[in-house]
Amino acid sequence: MSGPAAFAMSRVPPGIETPKLRRDEPLARHTSMRVGGPADLFCEVDTDEELGTWIAWARQRSVSVFLLGGGTNLVVGDGGIRGLTLKLGRPFAQCDWREEGTEARVVVGAAANFKRFVVDTLDRGYGGLEFAEGIPGTIGGGVIMNAGAFGGEMGDVVEALRGVDIDGQSRRLPSSELRFSYRHLDLPRGFVVTALEIHLHRGDRDVLAARAADARAKRGKHQPVGHPNAGSVWKNPPGDFAGRLIQKVGLRGERVGGAQISPQHANFIVNVDKARAADIGILMDRTRDRVWEERGVWLQAEVKLIGDWGLR
Numbered sequence: 295m296s297g298p299a300a301f302a303m304s305r306v307p308p309g310i311e312t313p314k315l316r317r318d319e320p321l322a323r324h325t326s327m328r329v330g331g332p333a334d335l336f337c338e339v340d341t342d343e344e345l346g347t348w349i350a351w352a353r354q355r356s357v358s359v360f361l362l363g364g365g366t367n368l369v370v371g372d373g374g375i376r377g378l379t380l381k382l383g384r385p386f387a388q389c390d391w392r393e394e395g396t397e398a399r400v401v402v403g404a405a406a407n408f409k410r411f412v413v414d415t416l417d418r419g420y421g422g423l424e425f426a427e428g429i430p431g432t433i434g435g436g437v438i439m440n441a442g443a444f445g446g447e448m449g450d451v452v453e454a455l456r457g458v459d460i461d462g463q464s465r466r467l468p469s470s471e472l473r474f475s476y477r478h479l480d481l482p483r484g485f486v487v488t489a490l491e492i493h494l495h496r497g498d499r500d501v502l503a504a505r506a507a508d509a510r511a512k513r514g515k516h517q518p519v520g521h522p523n524a525g526s527v528w529k530n531p532p533g534d535f536a537g538r539l540i541q542k543v544g545l546r547g548e549r550v551g552g553a554q555i556s557p558q559h560a561n562f563i564v565n566v567d568k569a570r571a572a573d574i575g576i577l578m579d580r581t582r583d584r585v586w587e588e589r590g591v592w593l594q595a596e597v598k599l600i601g602d603w604g605l606r
């Protein structure tokens with residue numbers, strides 16, 4: 295650890311120098327891809343106040359902050375993440391349901407498990423999130439990524455976001471201030487989502503169960519299982535599918551080091567044998583170049599490449 299983080303470590307906020315603060319935390323442990331070097335400083339926070347204190351503290355000292363969700367849409371560089379990595383703890387995973395007639399308004403903590411929350415809505419007989427059946431990670435990461443599948447996306451159900459801004463102040467952003475687009479949400483810089491306000495409508499349980507089963511079956515049929523991955527690597531270009539293009543240029547099954555373009559679905563990269571982030575980066579560069587040269591399409595990454603990648 296060096297630079298701002300070393301300076302920072304010697305001056306953690308009063309009352310927060312706790313055993314929870316870790317140095318050089320290996321991020322491969324926190325990502326579904328199972329790659330990534332260490333976070334200089336890593337802390338799980340349990341309250342809005344604690345989160346706000348850390349954010350304000352880091353801002354005053356020019357220490358960069360990264361907010362880690364479930365780590366299912368990330369590839370963290372082998373050099374790790376400089377500065378402070380924060381993760382929302384269990385108290386941010388609670389749900390508060392208000393059911394009235396055929397509608398429900400739910401305040402769900404950003405650290406709640408996305409898959410489990412979807413199952414809960416279906417068990418209670420509410421529709422709106424069936425599309426998300428099987429999407430891993432946290433619901434906070436889900437809204438930041440505007441996660442979606444089979445024609446639905448998070449932006450369809452979110453009424454407002456609660457969170458902490460870059461000055462460490464609590465704020466509520468109503469949906470009129472939220473700009474969702476394909477796998478993206480525009481938020482004020484540094485805004486950390488702590489909870490989502492979601493509006494759901496009661497549906498026919500059999501129909502909901504059938505839709506969820508359909509989504510589950512499609513996922514099981516098309517997506518690779520058994521090896522660590524981070525979901526779709528590339529966004530689908532307008533009118534086409536990234537996986538189809540990658541297959542057409544002959545890269546399905548291509549391997550670099552311990553990383554491989556999945557033989558099952560070419561828009562997935564799987565960690566087949568102790569991959570380094572650099573292996574994944576090389577595969578991604580190769581894919582983007584080949585698809586551009588042979589098909590004239592410039593692919594855009596859906597996974598987020600985070601942290602220190604060095605030269606490759």
Ligand SMILES: Cc1cc2nc3c(=O)[nH]c(=O)nc-3n(C[C@H](O)[C@H](O)[C@H](O)COP(=O)(O)OP(=O)(O)OC[C@H]3O[C@@H](n4cnc5c(N)ncnc54)[C@H](O)[C@@H]3O)c2cc1C
Pocket residue numbers: 326360361362363364365366367368382404408428429430431432433434435436437438439440441442443477485486487488517523524525526598
């Ligand atoms: C097997 C598999 C299948 C998948 N299928 C799908 C799919 O069908 N559809 C789809 O859209 N995605 C899919 N994904 C990708 C991923 O699961 C989703 O994007 C998920 O919603 C990411 O949530 P996360 O908590 O893991 O976020 P992370 O990967 O931890 O973070 C993603 C981004 O969100 C930011 N972030 C996370 N939480 C917060 C917060 N509380 N406040 C502010 N910023 C935050 C992070 O800083 C980062 O920039 C899949 C992934 C896997 C591994």
